[in-house]
Amino acid sequence: MAKEASNGDNHAASKPPPSPSPLRNSKFFQSNMRILVTGGAGFIGSHLVDKLMENEKNEVIVADNYFTGSKDNLRKWIGHPRFELIRHDVTESLLVEVDQIYHLACPASPIFYKYNPVKTIKTNVIGTLNMLGLAKRVGARILLTSTSEVYGDPLVHPQEESYWGNVNPIGVRSCYDEGKRVAETLMFDYHRQHGIEIRIARIFNTYGPRMNIDDGRVVSNFIAQAIRGEPLTVQAPGTQTRSFCYVSDMVDGLIRLMEGENTGPINIGNPGEFTMLELAETVKELINPEVEISMVENTPDDPRQRKPNITKAKELLGWEPKIKLRDGLPLMEEDFRTRLGVPLKK
Numbered sequence: 001m002a003k004e005a006s007n008g009d010n011h012a013a014s015k016p017p018p019s020p021s022p023l024r025n026s027k028f029f030q031s032n033m034r035i036l037v038t039g040g041a042g043f044i045g046s047h048l049v050d051k052l053m054e055n056e057k058n059e060v061i062v063a064d065n066y067f068t069g070s071k072d073n074l075r076k077w078i079g080h081p082r083f084e085l086i087r088h089d090v091t092e093s094l095l096v097e098v099d100q101i102y103h104l105a106c107p108a109s110p111i112f113y114k115y116n117p118v119k120t121i122k123t124n125v126i127g128t129l130n131m132l133g134l135a136k137r138v139g140a141r142i143l144l145t146s147t148s149e150v151y152g153d154p155l156v157h158p159q160e161e162s163y164w165g166n167v168n169p170i171g172v173r174s175c176y177d178e179g180k181r182v183a184e185t186l187m188f189d190y191h192r193q194h195g196i197e198i199r200i201a202r203i204f205n206t207y208g209p210r211m212n213i214d215d216g217r218v219v220s221n222f223i224a225q226a227i228r229g230e231p232l233t234v235q236a237p238g239t240q241t242r243s244f245c246y247v248s249d250m251v252d253g254l255i256r257l258m259e260g261e262n263t264g265p266i267n268i269g270n271p272g273e274f275t276m277l278e279l280a281e282t283v284k285e286l287i288n289p290e291v292e293i294s295m296v297e298n299t300p301d302d303p304r305q306r307k308p309n310i311t312k313a314k315e316l317l318g319w320e321p322k323i324k325l326r327d328g329l330p331l332m333e334e335d336f337r338t339r340l341g342v343p344l345k346k
């Protein structure tokens, strides 16, 4: 039998811990989940932060370069003991001790991602590499917000995850859609080669409060135009379709994916499908029946149809969207009216 040691080390170990331990009040003992949200100052990211902060066991760190996001979106959390905000560009490496990474950082509106395409592809490729490097180093689980744009101008409808897509590799949208495709590849290579725990969400068009007013995306454009009394600019031919998911449904899907056992990719979106003309008619009817609808020129490579098959999300995550477009639009109108300073006429 081993003789009981009586050297100095063991003596220290056998000393009773101070009671109560001074570490009891340390934040590290109060929180059991440290979560990094890249792009957390943006539209979806800030709603995700709100939801994560509701859980008192979560400590949330946001890293954002404020290209399309804003501190304003996180105003209520600044100064909170479980919240930290870092001005950081994900194309540079970052070291923070975390358990989970929600990797959202990337401009999402076509106007902004096409503004500096080289930066967009760097954000998708180098940014994702950096976040995977961080996940590997600290042993964190990482979720990538990929996109329905990986299906390009789809030849299969509705789109299911097994469809490989129809993407132009050299077009003006490629910095974003090919960038996200490489990001997905990197996620799976790190998973297979290094055993990193990954999750991939393929997000379909999402809308809601806090979208930038001049974001350029269709729902924010139409709502701002209807409130200002300007013509709704439908890009030709207007028969192209999209499926719109309200942001609280999206956040719920992302958290379920992160917490569940499936790597994905999993489509998260609302299968309700509308042509852009139908969307314009709906906004006109709900917000400003006086407003005109005008047909304007489109941009190259605009996908002609898009609708998610969400069978996987239903079966594997127990998730499906709850908020219909007609119920979500008025919630967004309220937020836009407040920010534009145009109250509803009674």
Ligand SMILES: NC(=O)c1ccc[n+]([C@@H]2O[C@H](COP(=O)([O-])OP(=O)(O)OC[C@H]3O[C@@H](n4cnc5c(N)ncnc54)[C@H](O)[C@@H]3O)[C@@H](O)[C@H]2O)c1
Binding pocket: 038, 039, 040, 041, 042, 043, 044, 045, 063, 064, 065, 066, 067, 068, 069, 070, 088, 089, 090, 091, 103, 104, 105, 106, 107, 108, 109, 123, 127, 145, 146, 147, 148, 202, 203, 204, 205, 206, 207
């Ligand atoms: N909203 C949608 O309809 C939609 C659809 C598919 C996928 N997505 C994906 O979801 C994520 C969030 O989209 P969103 O709609 O909230 O967009 P958003 O533009 O509002 O948010 C993106 C955030 O990332 C930040 N960011 C951009 N480049 C960065 C960089 N290099 N380093 C650090 N931060 C950077 C921006 O400042 C912003 O806060 C994106 O990855 C986007 O590709 C969104």
Ligand SMILES: O=c1ccn([C@@H]2O[C@H](COP(=O)(O)OP(=O)(O)O[C@H]3OC[C@@H](O)[C@H](O)[C@H]3O)[C@@H](O)[C@H]2O)c(=O)[nH]1
Binding pocket: 107, 108, 109, 110, 146, 147, 148, 149, 203, 204, 205, 216, 217, 218, 219, 221, 222, 233, 234, 235, 236, 240, 242, 276, 298, 299, 302, 303
């Ligand atoms: O004022 C407008 C703006 C856009 N549109 C049309 O509305 C449709 C949707 O355009 P948006 O710019 O909102 O968004 P897109 O569907 O092209 O890309 C979107 O989908 C996938 C995400 O990854 C992207 O982040 C997101 O922007 C397009 O057919 C576009 O031509 C208009 O008719 N009028």
